Amino acid sequence: MRWPTKGLSFGGDYSPEQWSWDVVLEDIDLMHEAGVNLVTLGVFSWVIHEPRDGHFDFSWLDRMLDLLSDNGIGVDLATPTAAVPMWLHRLHPEILPQDTHGHPLAPGGRLGWCPSSPVFRTYALRIVERLAEHAAGHPALRMWHVSNELGGGNARCHCPISNARFREWLAAKYRTVTALNAAWGMSFWGNTYSSFEEVTTPWGITAHNPGHLLDYERFSSDELLAHFRAEKDVLRRLTPDVPITTNFMVGLGPDVVDYTRWAGEMDIVANDHYTFGPDPLKHEDLAFSGDRMRGMSGGRPWMLMEHAAGAGSWHPINQPKVPGEISRHAIAHLARGSDSVMFFQWRASTSGTEQFHSAMVPHAGPDSAVFRDVIALGRQVAALAEVQGSIVEPADVALLHDNEAGWALRSGLKPMNGHGYADTARAIHNALFERAVTTDIVPPWADLDRYRLVVIPGLFLLSDENAQAVQAYVESGGTVLITWFSGVVDERNAVRRGGYPGLLRSVTGSLSEELFPLDGQDAVRLDNGWTGRRWMERMRAPQHAGVETVASYADGAYAGEPAITRRRTGAGTAWYLSTDLDAASLGELVDRVLSETQIRPTAVVAPGVEAVRRASSDASYLFLINHADVDGWAQASGTDLLTGHEHSELVSLPPGAVAVLREHTPQR
Numbered sequence: 001m002r003w004p005t006k007g008l009s010f011g012g013d014y015s016p017e018q019w020s021w022d023v024v025l026e027d028i029d030l031m032h033e034a035g036v037n038l039v040t041l042g043v044f045s046w047v048i049h050e051p052r053d054g055h056f057d058f059s060w061l062d063r064m065l066d067l068l069s070d071n072g073i074g075v076d077l078a079t080p081t082a083a084v085p086m087w088l089h090r091l092h093p094e095i096l097p098q099d100t101h102g103h104p105l106a107p108g109g110r111l112g113w114c115p116s117s118p119v120f121r122t123y124a125l126r127i128v129e130r131l132a133e134h135a136a137g138h139p140a141l142r143m144w145h146v147s148n149e150l151g152g153g154n155a156r157c158h159c160p161i162s163n164a165r166f167r168e169w170l171a172a173k174y175r176t177v178t179a180l181n182a183a184w185g186m187s188f189w190g191n192t193y194s195s196f197e198e199v200t201t202p203w204g205i206t207a208h209n210p211g212h213l214l215d216y217e218r219f220s221s222d223e224l225l226a227h228f229r230a231e232k233d234v235l236r237r238l239t240p241d242v243p244i245t246t247n248f249m250v251g252l253g254p255d256v257v258d259y260t261r262w263a264g265e266m267d268i269v270a271n272d273h274y275t276f277g278p279d280p281l282k283h284e285d286l287a288f289s290g291d292r293m294r295g296m297s298g299g300r301p302w303m304l305m306e307h308a309a310g311a312g313s314w315h316p317i318n319q320p321k322v323p324g325e326i327s328r329h330a331i332a333h334l335a336r337g338s339d340s341v342m343f344f345q346w347r348a349s350t351s352g353t354e355q356f357h358s359a360m361v362p363h364a365g366p367d368s369a370v371f372r373d374v375i376a377l378g379r380q381v382a383a384l385a386e387v388q389g390s391i392v393e394p395a396d397v398a399l400l401h402d403n404e405a406g407w408a409l410r411s412g413l414k415p416m417n418g419h420g421y422a423d424t425a426r427a428i429h430n431a432l433f434e435r436a437v438t439t440d441i442v443p444p445w446a447d448l449d450r451y452r453l454v455v456i457p458g459l460f461l462l463s464d465e466n467a468q469a470v471q472a473y474v475e476s477g478g479t480v481l482i483t484w485f486s487g488v489v490d491e492r493n494a495v496r497r498g499g500y501p502g503l504l505r506s507v508t509g510s511l512s513e514e515l516f517p518l519d520g521q522d523a524v525r526l527d528n529g530w531t532g533r534r535w536m537e538r539m540r541a542p543q544h545a546g547v548e549t550v551a552s553y554a555d556g557a558y559a560g561e562p563a564i565t566r567r568r569t570g571a572g573t574a575w576y577l578s579t580d581l582d583a584a585s586l587g588e589l590v591d592r593v594l595s596e597t598q599i600r601p602t603a604v605v606a607p608g609v610e611a612v613r614r615a616s617s618d619a620s621y622l623f624l625i626n627h628a629d630v631d632g633w634a635q636a637s638g639t640d641l642l643t644g645h646e647h648s649e650l651v652s653l654p655p656g657a658v659a660v661l662r663e664h665t666p667q668r
């Protein structure tokens, strides 16, 4: 499907329904000034299109589509199903989702609908159909934006309809209640079902069965995906050539719905990403989500649908971007494969829930630092037009990430409760980021053969099939770095017998018998001088199985016993790390693994400089971003598309500087 704009897309969510016509006309002028070429329109406009049940009025939409297209601005048109009209709530209060106490949520806000509600689905598809019939063929229509952040508020419903649908979903999956009982291990606490009719969504009682909880997460994701597909089918039928997407909320994960399994349904995969002002690692958080998006898009360009020009408003404190950050963050998304820079939102609202959320045009108006930064960014995005369609250079490192593993980890009681599924993934990703090594974050079923190194960080759940794929990968010469609490359960969320990391024992040769979380700030020393935190495992590392102990615990309950092992398996190598190394120790481990696998950085750069390469058939583009507050540099040669400067051999990068080089010698 065609990309919605010529060159990179630049713009944001636009809600002209909040403004008088004179403001709208000013918006168009300002959009020209900033170089906006795409806006997302109509996200919350259901009540405008259908002010009363069955009465449709698209005059406002026509006016906006005409105005935008007359001014050369394309439209990513939203189906308005995130914004249920109040008249629909009054007519059908039963569409509201119910919480774990069986209480319906109050109308208002957004996404006030149960994903399984047939009544809501009927109304939703009717407005989608009328909207698509109306907008079909309009020159402004470049893309469909289905609803908004599906699951952001309505992902888990416990109403009677959801309960009935959950039972149907389980019956389709397990066929017999005996199979269901076996899968979830319902003989524990004598919870055995005698009929599917006895099953409910997990609510009310704490400490539910882990298999039950995990299946409920899967079910909830599937119900929302069914909704997406239903809308998509209508849009595809009426506008077969217009690309269709919905905006994901991909961050560290696990996600609210299983975006990795949804991604194949999108013509273009799109994401909303928000950094947290005080987070010292926000640039790496951004890179993590970008690397996940690329993993979901199969390496093809993806779309940054929303990010912020400044502060959000849902954290306890909400800080604006510091000078230079607007451009740095936007370009960092481009570096990792986005072909767009889109914001929430164009103009800051004065009323409503998000009245203090930042925007491209802030409350202060166009005579402001933020809007001047937006204009400057628009120029940068235009200068980078030729990058559109290029792809991020294939990475040597894959990091396995699976929402189901994260859901399984938070489903039920564990040796350490409440630790973040992605903590270890992020620590290793950060170590690689600091070494200018690009990482593809992919699901465990991805093709691993193209990677020199596969990182398996705290991947709690691993299926038989995916474990076999890891084994085949190592045997044929690959290297894996497996960390603590990986491979522990199967797809039922049942613990695999025989020791941890479950089936991956076949590659590690070592196994852990016991899991020993550490209290708070407690640390454990290793005999090579490294430091572990949070977690230890009591390991067996049999030499006769070819296992080498790289480091042992030097103190604590397991003093003298192995902490890190390494084994040649077939033609490859498997590392096992049984503790949570601190950053310095982890860095040393990563250095050793990178040197053994001969993985080189994208470019030789000073500390704090991010380096990512995108390549097309005839050019390569090196993105360089200095996130540090000291002078940086990179060894590279090329023409900086942002400034026109020629660089040979060394690029100096003052604090916060960005350069995008079309390299003199294309690297592919």
Ligand code: GLA
Pocket: 148, 149, 247, 272, 306, 312, 313, 344, 354, 357
């Ligand atoms: C999300 C939503 C937007 C807005 C922003 C900012 O990404 O899609 O409508 O609420 O967050 O909070």
